[in-house]
Amino acid sequence: MPSETSKPLWLAYTGLVLTPLFWAGNAVMAKSVVGEIPPLSMSFWRWVIALTILLPFGLPGVWRQRRVIREHSLSILALATFSVAAFNSLLYFAAVTTTATNIALINATIPIMVALLAWLLLGDRTRPIQALGIGLAVLGILAVVARGDLSVLTGLRAQPGDLIMVLAVSSWGLFSVLLRRQAVPLPPLTFLTVQIACGTMVILPFFLVDLLFFSGGFELNTSTALPMMYFAIFPGILAYAFWNHGVHRIGPAKAAIFMYLTPVFASVMAGIFLGERLGLFHVIGGLLILAGLFLATRTTELRRKYR
Template sequence: MARYADRSLALAYTGLVLTPLFWAGNAVVARGVVDTIPPVSLAFWRWVIALAILLPIGLSGIRREWPVIRDHWPRILVLALFSVASFNTLLYVAATTTTAINIALINSTIPIMVALLAFLLLGERTRPAQGIGIAVALAGVLMVIGQGTLGRLISLSFSPGDLVMVAAVASWGIFSVLLRRLSIPLSSLTFLSIQIALGTALLTPIYLIDLLLISGSFTLSASTVPPLLYVAIFPGILAYAFWNHGVLAVGPARAAIFMYLVPVFASVLAWLFLDERLGWYHLAGGALILAGLFLTTRNPPVPTKASAADPEQ
């Protein structure tokens, strides 16, 4: 029994290391395919593929829990708008004009955005350490966006992709706060399946408009299918499964520490595959963001079953 427990714990920690690696890879792939896959197409086909994989598994749960889905579908639709339809689409749009390293660093402020929005929208009290952490992390984000130069911030001469990424983080923050507020009594797999289905439906007209008016035609090919499979399977489905298992096995507070690895992995992958270089402002801003994360997430409240899952990275 002890050997089985040790093996299960080892698998949980392995999954918690792979999860930030997969999420970092999402940013690197998005940046790497900007010339071959339009960002809206990348988001749309990611979720189509993920839905095709999940639906056969989750269909029985959808049928069984259909009365709950029917009663709560407006709430699920709103959640799908800010998560499936918006978050990754904005992330992929950001990748067209900013680096994978910037994406990962700004993306790592999600817990801080959630704490800030929970205070603003739900009136949740923040501890003094949280307030300091939010301010420190914000300074780090401004350091990265301004590339360490105050003049760039004052003159607004920074990359538009950085601002789009901030909007993506805000979108995920709104989703997280609403998820806590709009409690929906569905099993994790059923919730994920119906959320992706509704989010893909919301993305479909945006995808068609993008093809007709902005990006032009896009066709699946031998060169575009592999990155689409990666973003659908690894940062989506597998990371979701690994994250949930890790939270259950080691607890949410300990699991959250592994999210600090996302910008680390992204920096290495971006250097290896995209020839992106770390600037001093990345290191300084990243250190401030990590310090802010530590202060903001120290002794966090235990999340609900629904909020433990983060499949949208």
């Protein structure tokens, strides 16, 4: 079997272009089907399907590493809660009351949130250029949340979905910070398999309560089954694999540039498939966020992530 470094470099670049496309598709698809599939059902079944696909490949490693998994069980549970369970569930809840474009723009600030929380919680040194980047990105988020109207903020009239997406990004930031403090020495595939399994179990009781007392679940048909397969395979498994391969081949700094494509892809797809129109506040907020990302990630190594 050829080694990672012996594979053509164009494969890494292709994967890094497809990854933000899949992430953008996650937001657009969630918005398009959230009226048919409740958010918790979307989140739960996405990971059940992904886990079913991964288990034949990941289970042998889980068995070999069972002692390490047992020793780090609490850390694994905490990491799975903030990433697999909370982040994705909150993103799908956000889709109920905000646009796919807003979801993608706010989601693009994850590196900013990681840098901010690392500074606040870990005492990481923040260089002036990074602080400027964080400040610009925060202004960009406020522009998107306020929809260009300052009274939205002063009157506390922001769309719930936008605020939920801020919570989702904060959850991923906490996961990233916790991952640094409580690193789990597992191979990537084994770690991903265990994370998804634990995260799915965390979602399970909330999903059951929602199923029995609130949403009642959803009808399984072509219009719901195909999106669920997309959620599991493309932004879940493939995006994770492509991102890590790309980072390994060309380095985190160059790979970070491709993250800027996510809101671009999302706005185009949302316009085509959902009829969403870009407002001036999207343009201003997006430019501020992208400028902030550029400045804040110039000297910050991005960690691997899956969504």
